[in-house]
Amino acid sequence: MGQPTNLFLTLLFLLLSPCWGQSSHPSCDRCDQQLSCNCSYGEFTSVPTVTERALTLDLSFNNITMVAADDLTGHAQLRVLNLHGNRLAVIHTSAFDPLWSLEELDLSDNQLTDLHHEWFSKLGALQQLNLLNNPYSCLGSSPVFQKLIRLRRLWFGGPALEELKRGDLSGVTQLEELTVRANNLKRYEAGALADIWPLGRVTLSLHSPFLKNISLASAVLGDLTYPETPIILEDLHLIGNQSVQAFRETARRRIRHLTLRNLTVSDEAIVDLLMVLDGVPLTVLSVDNATLTGEGRWERASWSDHRSTDEFFVRNLVVLDIFKFTSFLQLQFLLRYPRRVSVIHSQAFVMPCATSHLLVNLQYLDMSDNLLTDMTLVETLCDGKGTLKELRVLNISGNALQSLSTVSRLVAKLSKLTHLDISRNGYSSMPQGCTWPATLRYLNISRAKLTTISPCLPTTLEVLDLSNNDLKGFLLDLPALRELHLSGNKFLRIPPGSLFTNLQTLNIQSNTLKMFDRSDLQSYRRLQSLQMGQNKFVCSCDFVNFFQSVIKGGGDMHLTDGEENYVCDSPLYLQGELVGQVSLPISECHMVLFVSVTCVMAVFVATLVVSLLWRVHAFWYIKMTWAWLKAKRSSQRRRHRDAGDSEALLSFDAFVSYSERDTSWVENFLVPELEEPRENDGGSGTNRSPRPLSLCLHKRDFLPGHWIVDNIMNAMERSRRTVFILSENFVQSDWCRYELDFSHFWLFDGNAGREAAILILLEPLSKDNIPKRFCKLRKLMSSTTYLEWPQEEEKIGEFWRSLRNALSGEEDDD
Numbered sequence: 076m077g078q079p080t081n082l083f084l085t086l087l088f089l090l091l092s093p094c095w096g097q098s099s100h101p102s103c104d105r106c107d108q109q110l111s112c113n114c115s116y117g118e119f120t121s122v123p124t125v126t127e128r129a130l131t132l133d134l135s136f137n138n139i140t141m142v143a144a145d146d147l148t149g150h151a152q153l154r155v156l157n158l159h160g161n162r163l164a165v166i167h168t169s170a171f172d173p174l175w176s177l178e179e180l181d182l183s184d185n186q187l188t189d190l191h192h193e194w195f196s197k198l199g200a201l202q203q204l205n206l207l208n209n210p211y212s213c214l215g216s217s218p219v220f221q222k223l224i225r226l227r228r229l230w231f232g233g234p235a236l237e238e239l240k241r242g243d244l245s246g247v248t249q250l251e252e253l254t255v256r257a258n259n260l261k262r263y264e265a266g267a268l269a270d271i272w273p274l275g276r277v278t279l280s281l282h283s284p285f286l287k288n289i290s291l292a293s294a295v296l297g298d299l300t301y302p303e304t305p306i307i308l309e310d311l312h313l314i315g316n317q318s319v320q321a322f323r324e325t326a327r328r329r330i331r332h333l334t335l336r337n338l339t340v341s342d343e344a345i346v347d348l349l350m351v352l353d354g355v356p357l358t359v360l361s362v363d364n365a366t367l368t369g370e371g372r373w374e375r376a377s378w379s380d381h382r383s384t385d386e387f388f389v390r391n392l393v394v395l396d397i398f399k400f401t402s403f404l405q406l407q408f409l410l411r412y413p414r415r416v417s418v419i420h421s422q423a424f425v426m427p428c429a430t431s432h433l434l435v436n437l438q439y440l441d442m443s444d445n446l447l448t449d450m451t452l453v454e455t456l457c458d459g460k461g462t463l464k465e466l467r468v469l470n471i472s473g474n475a476l477q478s479l480s481t482v483s484r485l486v487a488k489l490s491k492l493t494h495l496d497i498s499r500n501g502y503s504s505m506p507q508g509c510t511w512p513a514t515l516r517y518l519n520i521s522r523a524k525l526t527t528i529s530p531c532l533p534t535t536l537e538v539l540d541l542s543n544n545d546l547k548g549f550l551l552d553l554p555a556l557r558e559l560h561l562s563g564n565k566f567l568r569i570p571p572g573s574l575f576t577n578l579q580t581l582n583i584q585s586n587t588l589k590m591f592d593r594s595d596l597q598s599y600r601r602l603q604s605l606q607m608g609q610n611k612f613v614c615s616c617d618f619v620n621f622f623q624s625v626i627k628g629g630g631d632m633h634l635t636d637g638e639e640n641y642v643c644d645s646p647l648y649l650q651g652e653l654v655g656q657v658s659l660p661i662s663e664c665h666m667v668l669f670v671s672v673t674c675v676m677a678v679f680v681a682t683l684v685v686s687l688l689w690r691v692h693a694f695w696y697i698k699m700t701w702a703w704l705k706a707k708r709s710s711q712r713r714r715h716r717d718a719g720d721s722e723a724l725l726s727f728d729a730f731v732s733y734s735e736r737d738t739s740w741v742e743n744f745l746v747p748e749l750e751e752p753r754e755n756d757g758g759s760g761t762n763r764s765p766r767p768l769s770l771c772l773h774k775r776d777f778l779p780g781h782w783i784v785d786n787i788m789n790a791m792e793r794s795r796r797t798v799f800i801l802s803e804n805f806v807q808s809d810w811c812r813y814e815l816d817f818s819h820f821w822l823f824d825g826n827a828g829r830e831a832a833i834l835i836l837l838e839p840l841s842k843d844n845i846p847k848r849f850c851k852l853r854k855l856m857s858s859t860t861y862l863e864w865p866q867e868e869e870k871i872g873e874f875w876r877s878l879r880n881a882l883s884g885e886e887d888d889d
């Protein structure tokens with residue numbers, strides 16, 4: 076029984092497992108248009124699927140534990156693969172095989188305990204490989220880098236690296252950069268690193284070899300030292316006089332550039348180092364992030380020769396016992412040579428004048444980010460007496476200086492000074508006059524608290540940086556100026572260009588400029604590069620148009636800070652939009668054009684509408700409606716007036732409504748027949764002669780001078796019946812008047828009107844021949860019987876009888 080079930084389950088599993096496989100394979104679509112996929116910080120636990128066209132794949136800072144054989148299939152285009160900061164412990168030996176375009180591979184900060192040469196066997200294009208900080212203790216049993224013939228930058232090692240053997244780096248012949256982190260290296264086979272040449276730059280961390288096995292440290296250093304190769308040594312702890320002996324090999328190889336980084340060093344070690352380096356053509360000695368445990372007593376090495384030293388660079392120096400520290404007075408043997416000295420961010424509050432005197436060759440002094448004050452600067456520059464005669468560049472940026480007149484007085488006699496950087500200090504005001512060396516070309520007073528400028532600024536300046544102050548205006552002639560930096564101030568307008576006849580670069584970003592126009596810029600004759608982004612632009616028509624013409628490349632001037640920095644601040648509906656992409660409504664920007672076009676359009680449309688209305692007889696309808704309304708009103712008035720005595724009003728038997736062209740019929744037949752009836756009508760048997768009827772004819776009975784509508788209405792109201800004489804003429808020519816009669820008639824009689832109206836057809840007239848708009852007439856014709864004027868002589872009598880009956884019928888009914 077159990078077996079079929081098991082089989083079934085197995086089948087099910089087999090069917091489903093491909094789906095499971097896929098769902099456990101997440102995908103990442105964070106790729107940009109350059110096909111760079113950044114899947115960093117994605118919490119992936121395995122390599123996600125990304126497009127096979129990807130050129131760069133950043134998988135750093137995930138939780139990926141392994142790279143399986145087919146994880147990277149299809150990625151033949153991939154140039155950069157970054158797996159830094161994962162938990163990679165397993166990489167399938169052929170996982171990287173598809174990546175034959177790969178140029179950069181980063182596997183640093185993972186859990187790789189063994190390196191396999193198979194990983195890299197197909198990576199012939201690889202130029203850069205980072206294997207730092209993995210827990211491998213050696214570089215593998217067979218040479219891992221053998222096939223990497225293009226390799227130029229290599230990082231390897233970590234806290235676990237203990238052993239380097241000959242042949243470990245076979246295949247690696249030429250590098251631009253090599254970093255070996257070997258703080259815990261225990262075994263080194265001499266020559267293991269000796270075959271790499273040329274070698275661009277070496278960074279070595281050799282903490283414990285320097286402390287515990289000097290011969291090992293010497294061997295490593297000796298294998299990597301070439302005169303042209305700068306060496307950076309990290310994490311050294313140079314306390315006793317022994318540790319320094321490792322440098323003997325370096326010194327012997329005539330090293331030129333030495334940098335010590337993350338260093339702890341005692342006076343004793345420094346003295347020994349100076350002695351070891353005696354006569355070595357070292358030109359640059361840098362110390363970065365160092366702790367000095369001693370008191371600066373190095374004069375024991377004063378006999379040593381350091382004449383080739385050109386530059387001392389010290390940054391982030393911590394002196395443990397700063398109060399015991401002596402003032403380099405005995406260091407003439409060191410200080411008389413260098414042309415460049417930097418002591419940056421090292422809590423230096425003064426350099427004694429006596430020391431300054433020793434720096435006879437100094438051309439470049441950088442004491443930025445220290446604790447200098449106006450008072451200690453006076454000491455450092457020996458009260459402006461002209462020590463440091465060769466000085467060309469002085470950088471005292473980022474100190475606690477406050478008086479511009481002091482600094483200007485102190486440097487006045489430095490007759491070769493061209494660059495002065497006094498940025499990031501506390502200058503808040505500018506005196507009216509200052510003295511500067513005539514050679515000064517570059518002055519940086521950015522990030523101070525200046526509110527105004529004054530003629531204190533020297534006219535010799537070519538580059539002036541006043542950015543990030545509180546300036547609002549600039550009115551000073553600086554004819555030599557080429558570069559002016561005014562960003563981060565409070566300028567409302569661009570300063571007039573006539574002040575700076577030579578200006579080529581202007582940076583006035585992040586101010587409060589509202590706009591700028593052609594005349595603003597035209598005053599700058601030589602301007603080539605302009606940066607004005609991040610201002611509070613008011614996007615008016617003129618400004619937007621001008622701006623868009625400028626970025627389209629009108630003239631020599633270029634906005635070099637990118638269009639995306641020019642954003643509208645107002646009007647509100649444009650806030651946040653790019654000035655270069657705003658399109659303002661035409662109504663705002665071309666008022667005259669807009670108004671004229673609108674007028675022309677309006678006239679055109681009006682004409683169109685009028686002719687259209689004409690075609691559909693709208694005027695006729697309007698006229699009708701109007702007349703109708705008017706008639707209704709006056710009729711109501713009349714009725715109101717005459718209420719109660721309606722019968723008395725009826726002075727006519729019938730109102731005759733007819734076409735002008737049918738007048739002859741009316742006058743010749745109708746009127747005589749009805750108003751003056753003959754005694755014997757047609758010889759019929761009637762005994763009494765018919766009563767004469769009174770007719771109302773507009774020609775005869777309308778009051779002259781009254782409005783026609785009123786007249787009609789009046790006539791109709793005073794007549795019992797209305798007789799319409801219908802003919803072709805009626806509908807074709809006089810329709811207007813008659814329809815008026817109809818409407819009125821219809822209006823006050825309502826349904827009764829049907830009986831009050833009598834239609835006489837003078838000639839055969841079909842309802843369908845009547846134009847559609849005479850809907851009342853059509854309706855009337857279909858609802859009321861009408862009398863036809865007979866063509867035969869003998870029926871005429873009958874006609875008159877019927878008519879007369881119809882006209883007098885009402886009396887019978889009543």
Ligand SMILES: *[C@@H]1O[C@H](CO)[C@@H](O)[C@H](O)[C@H]1NC(C)=O
Binds near residue numbers: 131
């Ligand atoms: C990917 O994004 C991270 C921050 O999320 C950034 O640090 C890293 O430089 C980016 N990588 C690439 C290749 O742009």
Ligand SMILES: *[C@@H]1O[C@H](CO)[C@@H](O)[C@H](O)[C@H]1NC(C)=O
Binds near residue numbers: 116137138
């Ligand atoms: C990786 O996994 C560990 C433990 O499972 C977790 O603490 C950590 O937050 C994860 N890191 C990332 C980037 O997801």
Ligand SMILES: *[C@@H]1O[C@H](CO)[C@@H](O)[C@H](O)[C@H]1NC(C)=O
Binds near residue numbers: 261263264287288291
């Ligand atoms: C120092 O390193 C060398 C070279 O690897 C080795 O032969 C020697 O035994 C080491 N000495 C000590 C004391 O570890």
Ligand SMILES: *[C@@H]1O[C@H](CO)[C@@H](O)[C@H](O)[C@H]1NC(C)=O
Binds near residue numbers: 282310311312337
């Ligand atoms: C500096 O070197 C010490 C050993 O001297 C080491 O413990 C420390 O981690 C290093 N610091 C940095 C930032 O590398």
Ligand SMILES: *[C@@H]1O[C@H](CO)[C@@H](O)[C@H](O)[C@H]1NC(C)=O
Binds near residue numbers: 316317347
């Ligand atoms: C090293 O220092 C010890 C005492 O600290 C001293 O006896 C010895 O001579 C010094 N060696 C060298 C080479 O300076």
Ligand SMILES: *[C@@H]1O[C@H](CO)[C@@H](O)[C@H](O)[C@H]1NC(C)=O
Binds near residue numbers: 363
């Ligand atoms: C130097 O020290 C600073 C902090 O003082 C630190 O941020 C930096 O990483 C250190 N650099 C090196 C190379 O150790």
Ligand SMILES: *[C@@H]1O[C@H](CO)[C@@H](O)[C@H](O)[C@H]1NC(C)=O
Binds near residue numbers: 443471472495
């Ligand atoms: C002065 O030092 C600061 C900070 O180290 C640096 O940013 C600036 O470029 C230096 N100025 C000059 C003129 O070298």
Ligand SMILES: *[C@@H]1O[C@H](CO)[C@@H](O)[C@H](O)[C@H]1NC(C)=O
Binds near residue numbers: 498540
């Ligand atoms: C002026 O100094 C500031 C701050 O040190 C720096 O960022 C800026 O680049 C300097 N300006 C120029 C023109 O070198």
